Amino acid sequence: MKRIFAKEHLCIGCRLCEVHCLVQHSKSKRIITAMTREKSHITPRVRVQESGQVTFALQCRHCERPRCLEACMTGAITRDPKTGIILHDADKCVGCWMCLMSCPVGAIQRGREGHVASKCDLCQGLDVPACVENCPNEALVFEERSR
Amino acid sequence: MNYLIVGNSAAAVGAIEAIRAADHDGRITLLAAEPDHTYSRPLISYLLAGKVAGERMSYRPADFYEAHGVEAHLGEEVARVDPAARAVTTAAGHRFEYDRLLLATGGKPFVPPIAGLDTGGVFTFTQWDDVRRIESHLAEHAVRDAVVLGGGMIGLKAAEALMARGLKVTIVELADRLLSTTLDAEAGAILVEALRCRDAAVCLQTTVDRVLSRGGMIQGVHLTNDFEIYCQMLVVAIGVVPNVAFLAGSGIATRRGIVVDERMRTSAEDVYAAGDVVEADDVLLGEKRPIPILPLAYRQGFVAGRNMAGLDECYHGGMAMNSIEICDVPTISIGRTTVCDNCSDEGCEVLVRRDAKQGIYKKVVLREGRMVGVILVGEIDNAGIFAGLIERQLNVEALKPLLLSSEFGLLSLDSEYRKHMVSGPGIEV
Numbered sequence: 034m035k036r037i038f039a040k041e042h043l044c045i046g047c048r049l050c051e052v053h054c055l056v057q058h059s060k061s062k063r064i065i066t067a068m069t070r071e072k073s074h075i076t077p078r079v080r081v082q083e084s085g086q087v088t089f090a091l092q093c094r095h096c097e098r099p100r101c102l103e104a105c106m107t108g109a110i111t112r113d114p115k116t117g118i119i120l121h122d123a124d125k126c127v128g129c130w131m132c133l134m135s136c137p138v139g140a141i142q143r144g145r146e147g148h149v150a151s152k153c154d155l156c157q158g159l160d161v162p163a164c165v166e167n168c169p170n171e172a173l174v175f176e177e178r179s180r
Numbered sequence: 181m182n183y184l185i186v187g188n189s190a191a192a193v194g195a196i197e198a199i200r201a202a203d204h205d206g207r208i209t210l211l212a213a214e215p216d217h218t219y220s221r222p223l224i225s226y227l228l229a230g231k232v233a234g235e236r237m238s239y240r241p242a243d244f245y246e247a248h249g250v251e252a253h254l255g256e257e258v259a260r261v262d263p264a265a266r267a268v269t270t271a272a273g274h275r276f277e278y279d280r281l282l283l284a285t286g287g288k289p290f291v292p293p294i295a296g297l298d299t300g301g302v303f304t305f306t307q308w309d310d311v312r313r314i315e316s317h318l319a320e321h322a323v324r325d326a327v328v329l330g331g332g333m334i335g336l337k338a339a340e341a342l343m344a345r346g347l348k349v350t351i352v353e354l355a356d357r358l359l360s361t362t363l364d365a366e367a368g369a370i371l372v373e374a375l376r377c378r379d380a381a382v383c384l385q386t387t388v389d390r391v392l393s394r395g396g397m398i399q400g401v402h403l404t405n406d407f408e409i410y411c412q413m414l415v416v417a418i419g420v421v422p423n424v425a426f427l428a429g430s431g432i433a434t435r436r437g438i439v440v441d442e443r444m445r446t447s448a449e450d451v452y453a454a455g456d457v458v459e460a461d462d463v464l465l466g467e468k469r470p471i472p473i474l475p476l477a478y479r480q481g482f483v484a485g486r487n488m489a490g491l492d493e494c495y496h497g498g499m500a501m502n503s504i505e506i507c508d509v510p511t512i513s514i515g516r517t518t519v520c521d522n523c524s525d526e527g528c529e530v531l532v533r534r535d536a537k538q539g540i541y542k543k544v545v546l547r548e549g550r551m552v553g554v555i556l557v558g559e560i561d562n563a564g565i566f567a568g569l570i571e572r573q574l575n576v577e578a579l580k581p582l583l584l585s586s587e588f589g590l591l592s593l594d595s596e597y598r599k600h601m602v603s604g605p606g607i608e609v
Contacts, residue, residue: 039602082591091590094602100564103194103482104475106222108239125236127226130503130560134512135475137568138590138601142561143510
């Protein structure tokens, strides 16, 4: 399956990936509305990590054997049998934070959407995820790589 | 291939998902003691609290058995296993044969011998039926006060649920703190404070030695410190023990739980076991013991399932980890969190960060430069990174100044490690 990879040396830490992730997961899908009225209850699923000169964007790795899935007590985290994408169903989630405790890269967050977890869904329905599509420096790529 | 799965929770589901991914044709039969479709046991406290409705209890979608080609016999409790005949017999007298058997019968509540316990209004709290029983008790009696015996995970979630139902709750715990197996005194005290703010009472270092009742109904409990608490219901939530009684006479080896090897095989040929019923490797203690937590149950079930389907996979051991939020205070504890307290061993080091204003308490336990445990209260983000560091026993000497800061994240780690984590070995990030 195609996954998102970050190129640390190209990332300038502009955080546009976070902005476009938020917009993509908003109701309005419009940048101004999303970033003003909706921002407080939408979580960007990608987060720019920053330390001194080093920056890169991090989102769910869609692991082959996801620790979050085995830890999810409600069954909210599943693997799409067709695409392999690790999905999170906010309606089933109760915010027990077992996934957050289990993800070894720290890609799952306590969401602003309510008392629920939040993670990358690879922008289901889009050919290229919004963060990759809108990265101005091509520091994010969406491609197939052997593990 | 004829697979027989005994159990219907995380380990059983993990095994079914693993078997079906590897074997599309084999016959899978499931036997479950409870009548319900596979459901999330930890959600029973949410159900009792009214936070989750019955239809959201499902651990897997309604068509799970059908989609995985599983013939599910719900309400069939296994009574006997006969490895020589390759068959199990249920309490109802039905006989099921197998080529490969998985025992995933989980845990059952440990109930100590307490005088007068056999009366109305006394409950355990591990399955859906317990909620049904408590619901009818609440409906039929004027219940205002509840006592929860046990300040562990189950006890605290039961207490919180009963508080949400408007009851005045008293938690009675024998240890000197709440969550005594996973939290230290300071973290435990934060939870006591949070509970007391919501009008719950917490009695530590004492336990119930007598249940007071009249006309077959509980009236109160007597404690070992000679106090009496007036109550109309009691929840006994001291802990769970592996549910192995049905193995008597089977010849399958058990100690504290069913003994398994790294492929989740029991001492009997073609019989596997997984989940809360087994004792498997604890990577931090270097010994086998039951660690009754859902993530490990699923993983063990999955590994068992793959081996049952003819693949070869090892379970590399697990460690205790728990996430529990009580009265809006999130806590996560991973590994061995109190091992270095009051310890004069030179290799032991404890790092602590407190921020009472923000409700944050974080503690990292190091031994010879390697993390062995962590407690996070209030600020639990990135907890999984700690779990990874503990599991891999990496030297974190260089990270010490960063470990407890709010900024700690993947980027704090050595660049090779983090590249490995995000993409696998040998791939450029």
